[in-house]
Amino acid sequence: GAVVSQHPSRVICKSGTSVKIECRSLDFQATTMFWYRQFPKQSLMLMATSNEGSKATYEQGVEKDKFLINHASLTLSTLTVTSAHPEDSSFYICSALDRNTEAFFGQGTRLTVV
């Protein structure tokens, strides 16, 4: 199957700083990527849909100014958590759709805000 690389896998940051997470489709082009957040023992919650060359579409309740998404190329989408606070600590996962509309997921990023 297709490979989606997410980086970093773990990050610890201080409260008030910003953190950028990268999601790359390594062997296919993805016009659409998704960002999810997952709390312990829970399912994945969709945060936003990222389309190459256009603004991201955010789910209800997700602050677009706090979670900045950029999808500048067909193989890269980034999620920046701005002014992070401890309550932003979570597991963030991206996925990318290939041309067959199958979704492939990154390895996830464990964010801890201290």
Next chain:
Amino acid sequence: QQQVKQSPQSLIVQKGGISIINCAYENTAFDYFPWYQQFPGKGPALLIAIRPDVSEKKEGRFTISFNKSAKQFSLHIMDSQPGDSATYFCAATGGYQKVTFGTGTKLQVIP
């Protein structure tokens, strides 16, 4: 609104047994139904998927059964192994749409 309902929440099966996880969906526009396996601290990995034009798909020990009229589908893991212990998510999507996930089933296969 939970568009994909999944049960059970947790499941314990003995090695060699059959694990069965059930899902039901509401949106008739869904046309692709994947199952994902997730290990702790990792992203979900596509396990097997089905489209509504078939009623069953088998890959190795994993089988999806699909009932379009009832809007239900299930995952069967035959000869379950301890290495199958993970959380399983059913999902549904249509076209270039977001994937809607079930709530997850934590499977534990005991020796």
